[in-house]
Amino acid sequence: MSQTLQPGALSAPAPQAKASTSEALVALSVMLATIIQVLDTTIANVALPHMQGSLGASSDQITWVLTSYIVAAAIMTAPVGYMAQRFGRRRLFLWSVGGFTITSMLCGQASSLNEMVLWRLLQGVFGASLVPLSQATLLDTYPKEKHASAMGIWGVGVMIGPVLGPTLGGWLTEYYSWRWVFYINLPFGILSMLGIYFFVPESETRKQRFDALGFALLALAVGALQMLLDRGELVDWFEALEIQLYAIATALGVYLFVVHSRTTPTPFLSLDLFRDRNYVSGVVFIFVVGITLLATMALLPPFLQQWKGYPVMTTGMVLMPRGIGTMISMMLVSKLMQRFDARGLILLGMGLISISLWVMSGFTLQVSQHDLVWTGILQGLGLGLVFVPISTLAYATLAPQLRGEATALFSLSRNLGSSIGVSIVMAALTRNLWINQQQLGERVQIPPGMGLPSMDQVSALPAELMNTISQQAAEIAYVNDFQMLMWINIAAMPLVFLLSNPDRKG
Numbered sequence: 001m002s003q004t005l006q007p008g009a010l011s012a013p014a015p016q017a018k019a020s021t022s023e024a025l026v027a028l029s030v031m032l033a034t035i036i037q038v039l040d041t042t043i044a045n046v047a048l049p050h051m052q053g054s055l056g057a058s059s060d061q062i063t064w065v066l067t068s069y070i071v072a073a074a075i076m077t078a079p080v081g082y083m084a085q086r087f088g089r090r091r092l093f094l095w096s097v098g099g100f101t102i103t104s105m106l107c108g109q110a111s112s113l114n115e116m117v118l119w120r121l122l123q124g125v126f127g128a129s130l131v132p133l134s135q136a137t138l139l140d141t142y143p144k145e146k147h148a149s150a151m152g153i154w155g156v157g158v159m160i161g162p163v164l165g166p167t168l169g170g171w172l173t174e175y176y177s178w179r180w181v182f183y184i185n186l187p188f189g190i191l192s193m194l195g196i197y198f199f200v201p202e203s204e205t206r207k208q209r210f211d212a213l214g215f216a217l218l219a220l221a222v223g224a225l226q227m228l229l230d231r232g233e234l235v236d237w238f239e240a241l242e243i244q245l246y247a248i249a250t251a252l253g254v255y256l257f258v259v260h261s262r263t264t265p266t267p268f269l270s271l272d273l274f275r276d277r278n279y280v281s282g283v284v285f286i287f288v289v290g291i292t293l294l295a296t297m298a299l300l301p302p303f304l305q306q307w308k309g310y311p312v313m314t315t316g317m318v319l320m321p322r323g324i325g326t327m328i329s330m331m332l333v334s335k336l337m338q339r340f341d342a343r344g345l346i347l348l349g350m351g352l353i354s355i356s357l358w359v360m361s362g363f364t365l366q367v368s369q370h371d372l373v374w375t376g377i378l379q380g381l382g383l384g385l386v387f388v389p390i391s392t393l394a395y396a397t398l399a400p401q402l403r404g405e406a407t408a409l410f411s412l413s414r415n416l417g418s419s420i421g422v423s424i425v426m427a428a429l430t431r432n433l434w435i436n437q438q439q440l441g442e443r444v445q446i447p448p449g450m451g452l453p454s455m456d457q458v459s460a461l462p463a464e465l466m467n468t469i470s471q472q473a474a475e476i477a478y479v480n481d482f483q484m485l486m487w488i489n490i491a492a493m494p495l496v497f498l499l500s501n502p503d504r505k506g
Contacts, residue, residue: 022199026141027150029195030134031157033097036185036192037130038161040069040104040123042297043169047178054178057113063234068117070419071226072124075219077412078268080129081405082210084136089203089404093133093196099126101189108182131158132407137200139395139403148334148342151391152384159326159383166301167316174313214260214268221253225416229423233430270405273398279406281498282394283413288492289386290417292353292485295425296360296379297322299481304372307365307474321373325380326387333388342389343496349385350493352378357486361479365471393499425481432480436473441466 044051044065052062084092103123110116135154142150172180228246237243261267274280300319304310310318329349336345356379363371391410398406 023141023146025195025199027138027153029192029199030093030137031153032188032192032195033093033130034134034154034157035160036104036188037100037127038158039165039168040127040161040182040185041073042161042165043181044069045166045169047169047173047181050173050178051116055110055113055116061113063230064113064117065120067227067230068121069124069127070230071223072121073128074222074226074412074415074419076125076128077132077408077415078218078222079210079215080132080408082208082268083129084133084203084404085206085208086210088205089133089137090196090200091202092129093137093200094193096126096129096133097189097193097196100130101185101193104182104185104189108179129408132404132411135391135407135411136403139407140203140400141200146334147395148337148388148392151388152330152334155330155384155387155391156327159330159387160323164320164323166297167313167320170316171313209266211264211266211268214257214264217253217257217260218268219253221250221257222412222416224249224253226419229419232423233427237427269409270402273402273406273409276398277498278397278500278502279394281495282390283410285390285492285495285499286394286410287413287417288488288495289390290414291421291424292357292489293383293414293421294418295421295485296357296482298422299425299429299478300372303363303474303478307471307478308367318369318372319376322376322380325377326384327380329381329384330388333385336385337389337392342393342501343499345385346389346496346499347493349382349387349389350489350496352382352385354486354489354493356382357482357489361482361486363475363478363482365475390499393501396502397500421485425485428484429477429481432477433473436476437469440469440473 048062048065051057051065055062080092100123103119103126106119107116107123110119134157135151138150138154139147168184169181172178172184224246228243228250231246232238232243235242238247257268261269261271297319301315304315304318333345356375359371359375359378394410395403395406
């Protein structure tokens with residue numbers, strides 16, 4: 001009977017154990033690559049003031065340390081599918097991890113702003129492919145019935161960066177030096193390269209024409225949009241000619257890219273991707289989810305540090321349960337998907353996120369650490385229940401040969417959603433803070449004899465009173481932002497019905 005088994009069939013426990021070990025080693029190797037890339041998106045934020053002094057940069061100039069990385073990574077995510085098909089996924093993975101690790105070390109030893117921006121830009125170029133390559137590798141390594149588990153592993157890698165980044169960056173900067181924010185990538189990069197070299201198989205390669213014009217148009221649109229989002233708050237958004245030009249370049253790039261893709265015989269992105277309803281729905285859904293994904297993490301650190309007076313380490317410890325909740329649900333969700341419809345789990349997750357945001361919309365400056373922790377855990381549980389099923393269903397009906405391009409576009413959509421979400425909440429926060437200060441200042445009753453010339457100018461109020469007004473204004477502004485995120489999340493819930501579950505009827 002054993003002679004009739006096909007190659008690769010599991011005839012005894014030993015091959016199964018071997019397969020499980022191989023899958024685990026591949027997962028560990030690619031997860032390390034995912035973590036260092038996602039971690040570097042946020043870890044440098046808290047170190048910026050220290051970098052500013054060392055590099056002799058102004059407050060406006062130092063933001064290019066973040067902008068150069070984000071823009072380069074966004075643009076270079078798009079061609080990952082083509083490069084993996086042309087050069088081989090394993091080879092591209094090794095070059096990307098190696099380049100990312102080397103440029104991380106160069107960032108750590110930078111002695112001027114120009115050097116830092118150059119190395120950060122190259123770091124973004126090399127790091128752009130790590131997340132989509134890791135997702136594609138796990139989908140190909142694990143059999144279809146284990147795709148939910150694979151996406152759970154991948155999701156932990158993607159989510160751990162935004163959670164641990166600010167805490168780890170603050171700890172390294174405070175107790176060592178801001179340079180260790182970059183040096184810490186060295187051991188993980190080396191371990192990841194060794195794991196990929198020994199355990200990740202090479203994919204098939206095929207030569208195909210590179211649509212340079214299509215890539216250039218998409219790069220123009222993505223790059224201009226990222227610049228618009230990153231620079232908008234600094235230059236008062238559309239009041240500045242710079243932002244108006246970015247908006248025109250974005251719209252023009254998108255329009256020309258669509259027209260070009262529909263008319264060229266070999267478009268940059270295969271049109272077959274857009275014929276798969278599940279995949280397109282998944283890309284749209286992850287974009288909307290991305291809006292709330294990082295926005296909360298962008299709001300809470302300044303709320304806790306600036307207005308509640310928490311030190312960096314305390315802020316990190318209070319926010320860490322959110323990541324713990326996410327990892328717990330990601331570990332459990334693959335089992336739940338075997339018993340329940342994945343779409344129901346997504347709705348449950350969105351519901352938990354909405355409840356947490358509703359509770360957060362009642363936060364005051366007297367909010368307790370207990371409330372911060374349990375709402376974070378609740379939101380983390382919801383994110384895990386949303387992230388894994390979406391990532392699984394998006395590829396459920398997609399042809400395997402399209403996964404390279406598909407994972408790149410999926411990651412790009414998630415990142416753009418996150419960028420837009422962060423920009424929206426920070427712009428709303430700044431605007432509402434200013435408006436609230438003016439309105440509260442006008443309503444203050446000044447006792448006779450204080451000698452204030454006018455009630456029209458808030459700046460004329462005594463410093464102590466002005467501080468109280470600023471605190472109340474900030475409290476209201478943060479509440480408004482949390483409410484806005486809650487309604488965005490609720491409005492996105494009906495999108496789940498665009499997804500289909502091929503493992504179930506309907």
